[in-house]
Amino acid sequence: MTESPWWRDAVIYQVYIRSFADADGDGIGDLAGLREKLPHLRDLGVDALWINPWYASPQVDAGYDVADYRAIEPAYGSLADAEKLIAEAHEHGLRVVPDLVPNHLSSDHAWFAAALAADPGSPERDRFVFRAGRGPDGAEPPNNWLSHFGGPAWTRVPDGSWYLHLFAPGQPDVNWENPEVAAEFESVLRFWFDRGVDGFRIDVAHGLVKDPALPDLADPTDFIGLTTGPGEHPYVDRDGVQDIYESWRRIADEYSGARMFVAEAWTPSPDRLARYVQAGRLHTAFNFDFLVAPWEPAALRDAVDTTTGYLHAVGAPATWVLENHDVVRAPSRYGRPPTSRHGNATFDPADPVDVGLGVRRARAAFLLYAALPGGLYVYQGQELGLPQVDDIPDDALQDPTWERSGHTDRGRDGCRVPIPWTAGGTNFGFSPEGASAPWLPQPAWFADHAADVEEGDPASVLELVRAALAIRRREDALGDGDLAWESAPGDEVLAFTRGPGFRCVVNLSAEPVAAQGEVLLSSAPLPDDRRLPPDTAVWLRA
Incomplete structure (x- = not known):
């Protein structure tokens, strides 16, 4: 019998590196800290690590603004440190899946600097989406598209042209109609595959291809194609993205060891999501329908049936997720009524939350999704049962959504607070003694959820997760199927x-x-x- 590829039923742990473990004491997580914690991850029972962007970046959006895809962010370490991490993770039986950000670059990237220095219509500018403005003097944006972080999706440069950024102004979108863009990202894939990474998580996988006409949207707040026909949204889930992923799949298949891709693809329907994982394209895609489903039996069952039905029809496994760096942590979601929903799987922090109820439901949800067919992702701190930090002081918030929304949306920082390793010590063990304060403040109640407190306690979330993953690994009935x-x-x-x-x-x-x-x-x-x-x-x- 042919052995099933590892990624069809893998348990993959998401490392939000800035908040995982700080070895050098600057208050920011780093690769050395992650290497020190590899035994924790091995003993937890996971198969691989998804690491949020580790590339050189000005950190406008916590690393999702990449200035150099072949260099490591200095706050995290060096390229040599990344190579050590890959090797040591493999020694512990853990695969490594870094993030890849192909929809946009950093405004500090050498390409964008060259574009700003060049004339309108130049080859340098064609790597991005530059357009003339509307109105008599071109002072209005080229269309009515909005940034995911609030405000218009266009910024004007000194010569009067406008460039597209579906996220922050420091994240200009690249033009995937330009063959230089495709060639560059294929080169980046090979650069990291040659260094032993086992796959990539693809950021904004649905958004790379834009309608060249750049038409206005009837509803500019429609960020996932709910108000347009299949493939008709001007920048979401257009059919041309599949050509890109077929090319990437051919590159991955050149390498031994079953290299894999997982897509962050927000699509308007599960049948559209299934197109990303058809034969010859990507291997897996996150199932967000299950993540955003309320704690109600009909909604959960429908998410399971719909997802598995469409994905199994194309021979792909389901990929389950309860938490990640973009959504409110499960105990705080499940502890609020569904009517509190506010935005992308987030909730209004002013609404009351029953954390005890939320933790109880999150524990049950973990056993539910760990028993479903396919693979699953565990977000750092999820194994500790961490709730959302709702009361970060306004002046400490760093998510660009806070400023771009005019201080109406507090953003995602509440699920990104550095995790507690010890009930005492500097920064709850996140940093060594005498270190700087963490990049986001930790609440006093983190002590109750520290890993050393939960270690060995049979009633803790940590021990529940360890037990579940151990059973999952030894039970032939679990995993794919x-x-x-x-x-x-x-x-x-x-x-x-x-x-x-x-x-x-x-x-x-x-x-x-x-x-x-x-x-x-x-x-x-x-x-x-x-x-x-x-x-x-x-x-x-x-």
Whole structure:
């Protein structure tokens, strides 16, 4: 029997490097700190690391503004440090999947400096999306597109031209109609594959190709194509992106070791997402429908069925995610009512949150998604049950969304606070003794969630995650494959089997329910009558 590729059922841990571990004491996480924590990740039971952008950058958007794709951000280390990390991770049995940002560059990139120095219509400017403005004197933007971070998606340069940036002004979009752009990113792929990386997470995978006509949008706030026909949005999920990924797939297939891609593709429907992972294109794509689904049985089941249906139809595995660096942490999402939803899987921090309820539901959600067919991602701090930090002082916020929105959207900093390794020590063990303050302030209650506090405590989230991943690794029924529902649509209890002999039951009702079988693991203690309490999940030997 041919062994299934590792990425079809991998557990991949997301490292937001600025907030993971600070070895040199400057208050910012770095590669040396990550290397020190590799045993923690190995023992957690994950298979690979997705590392947010580690490239040289002015950090306008925490590294998603890349100035040099072949150099490491000095605050994180050097290229030699990255090579050491790749080698040491492999020694621990961990694969390495760095982020790749192909939709835009940094305004500090050498290409953009050359574009600003060149004349309108020059080859240097054709690497980007420059246009003349509208109005008698060209003083109005070329169209009505908006930045994801607030405000217009265009900035004017001194000669009167405008350039496109779907994110911050420091992140000019590149022009994928220009063959130089395609050649450059193919070269970047080879540069890192040659250094042993095992794949790439592709940022804004849906957004690379733009309609050359740059038409106005009927709804300029439509950032994922909900108000246009399939493939008709001028910068979201256009058919031409698939040509790019077919080229990239051919490059990955040249290398041994099953190199992989995972797409961050926000699409208007699951059938459009499935197009990214058809044969000869990308390997996997994040399933955001499950992430944004409220803690309601019908919504969760629909997300599972719809995702697995479309992806299995094209031979691709599902890829499940509950948290990442762009969304509110699960305990704080599940602890708020769905009516609190505000923006991209975020919530209004002014609304009340029941963190205890949220943690209970997040524990159950972990067992639910760890039992689903396919692979899953774990965001750093998720294994500690960290809630969102909602009360970062205004003057400490760094996400560009805060300024670009006119201080109406606090942005994503609340899920990016440096994680606590110890209840005491400098910066809760994030930094060595005598270090600078962390780049985002940590709340006092982080001590309750520190890794050293949770270590060995059978009631902790850390030990639940370790136990779940250990069972997942040894159970043949888990990982890639199919599921069979036992519960009927509309039931308030989700119950399904995986392969022979494994059951997962999740109680989303208000009353305890029976759960028959040998208990392998439960998200909360079971009473003597073995009935499953509300907001609890259990894995059973059928």
